[in-house]
Every structure is written in structure tokens, then in C-alpha cells.
Amino acid sequence: MRSLSDFAQKKQAALDQAARARRPVPLRRQGGHVLDETGQRFVNFASNDYLGLSQHPRVVGAAQDALQALGLGAGASRLVTGSAAVQHELEQDLAQLKQKPAALVFGSGYLANTGTIPALVGPDDLVILDELAHACLHAGAQLSRARVRHFAHNDLDALRSLLAAERARHPHVLVATEGVFSMDGDRADVASLSALCREHDAWLYVDDAHATGVLGQGRGSTGGHDVPLVAGTLSKALGAYGGFVCAADDVVRVLHSRARTQVYSTALPPPVLAGARAALAVMRDEPERGQRAMSHAQTLCRGLGLPETESTIVKVVLGDDRRALGAQAALAEAGYWVTAIRPPTVPDGTARLRIACTALHEDDDIAGLVAALGPLLA
DSSP, X not given: OHHXXXXXXXXXXXXXXXXXXXXXXXXXEETTEEXXXXXXXXXXOSOOOTTOOTTOHHHHHHHHHHXXXXXXXXXXXXXXXXXXXXXXHHHXXXXXXXXXXXXXXXXXXXXXXXXXXXXXXXXXXEEEEEXXXXXXXXXXXXXXXXXXEEEOTTOHHHHHHHHHHHGGGSSOEEEEEESBOTTXXXXXXXXXXXXXXXXXXXXXXXXXXXXXXXXXXXXXXXTTSOOSEEEEESSSTTOSOOEEEEEOHHHHXXXXXXXXXXXXXXXOOHHHHHHHHHHHHHHHHOTHHHHHHHHHHHHHHHHHTOXXXXXXXXEEEEXXXXXXXXXXXXXXXXXXXXXXXXXXXXXXXXXXXXXXXXXXXXXXXXXXXXHHHHHHHO
């Protein structure tokens, strides 16, 4: 229809004018590097494959074995055709990793959060979110039809005030945050959040996507703390695909029946599940991978004169969208693949370079990035 084409053209023109258009670039990953269509090679500082496990021989081998034995697809949702044994085994592994009684695997981290939150809270309830929490947590809160409030990023006093004012008005309250914030690289104070939520009988929900495999000997940010709901992803440090939620047995049983993104989605392919299991094993056997990624991030911050990072994510806030895009282009010219992150992913006026350090990087990669990026920040 002409009206749809007109709409799309106007929308795209507005995005182009604001320097906020996005276009996927064809790339081929090769170890710690990416290659573009011309074969030009870049050191990859954009990947969330923090431990470098997506191409690890044990992980790839496990996926290949499952492909041969079980085929490519799952066929239907788990409630229709049942679950492959590898699905239950992976959930047991994840529950053990997160020190929870049970786990449930979803098709992605986004689906885990947008399915779990509406399954547990509803119109009479309250969801309180850190304002910088990932978009899928905000989406899950909206889908729940609960009342939604936000507190200033990592501001425990603001959360305390909200809970004091609002808790008594709602049967249930869920507080959602990230263990490591995906665009800033800083951490939530999980211990203090846990204590505050216990005090007000609120359910703490921590999305640990960017902490799992890297912090706490791989357990993430929630180990040793009373966090009733821990979400995560298989697609970052574990190098696979999918998401998960770990909780008490009775909570997971409810999610089997009520989490629509799990009930009405085809189960993950068996090769992906098997690869994720193998990645968990490699992570346990080779803890130095996470330590190496963290060390690189700390070295990078020192080299650039930035505050020490709390994770493998280093943010370089440039403010203006076009300046961030210009820095991205300059780094690509120097042989480094770093992505400019712009609103609405981050707040207006905080466009940035988001640099992800991994176990696959070499010391020379970090030194080279410092040399290339340093002059752009002067």
C-alpha cells in the first residue's frame, strides 16, 4: 500500500536526519576478529561473547553431535512435543550455577523477561524498575498491566522511598534490575537491594545476562545473596543462544503454565542446548577466561584514563550522536570494530562507544585500541 511506503520513507528520513538510523552490516566472525564483505579484518570489540566460547572446539563439537543425533529443530513447543533430555540437563546445570532449586530455559533473554514478569504480576500489582534496566524488563513490566514505577539508576534511597510509599497499596511488588548494566558496565548493589526487598516483602528480579560467566567465578552478581528471581542468557558469555530464569520449584512450575513466551514458542534447537551445556562445562574448567576478559577491560580503562570498570564492558560517553558515529568510523579505519550506541538505547545526550573486552583479545589488541581511541577523546 502506498500509505505504508510513504510512512516508512518519512520515518526513515527522520531517523537519517537525526543520525539515528540503524543498518545491519554483513560481517563474518573469525575468532576475536570480524571480516566485512571486502575481506577487511577488524579486531572485534563489539561482541558479547566474553569468554570466546561460541567457537570453542568443545562447544562446537557438542552442537555437531546433537545435530547428528537429534536433528536441527525441536518441532514444536515443549508442552506439545515434550522436551529433549538435553533441555532438562541444561536447566539442571543452570540451576546449579545460580544456586537455585530450578531453572526454565526460554527462546531468548528477551523472551525470558517478557514472559516471566507478566506471569507473576498483574493489574493490581506494582513493578519498580531501575530506570536504566534493559528494554525487555520494561517491556515485561508493561505487558503485565501492573502499575509501573521507576527509580533513579542504582539509587537505593529512591527505591526505599518508593517502597515505603507504595508497598501497602499492592498485593505484590516486583523490583527489577540488571546485575551488570548492558550499556554502562556498572553493577547493581545486589546485597543492599536484596535486604531492602526483604524488608518490604518485594520480589527482587535480577537480569544477570552480562554478569553470568564473568563475575563471581562465573556465577554472576547474585551468588550468596537472597534473590528469588534470577534471569540470564545463554547468548553472551556462554556463546550460544536462549535465555533462562532460575527460581524456586513452585515458581518455575507456574512459569511452565503461565509464561506465554515459553508456552507458545517452539523449543530451542537441540544443537543449541547441547552447545550451551558444553559452554558451561568449559567455563567451569577454565575460570581464567573470565579473569582475562576482566583484566583486559581494566587495562583499557587505565590506558584511556577512564574510571575503573566493574565488568568487561567499557563505556566511552561522547554525548553527540554524530560524534559517536564519527568515532566508530575512525576506529574502523584503524582496524577496530566498536559500535556507537545512540538513543533510544541510551538516554538523550549520552551517545557512546560501548567496548566489550573478551578472553580472545591479546595484550596488543588492547594497546592498539588505546592508541587509536586516545586521540579521539582529547
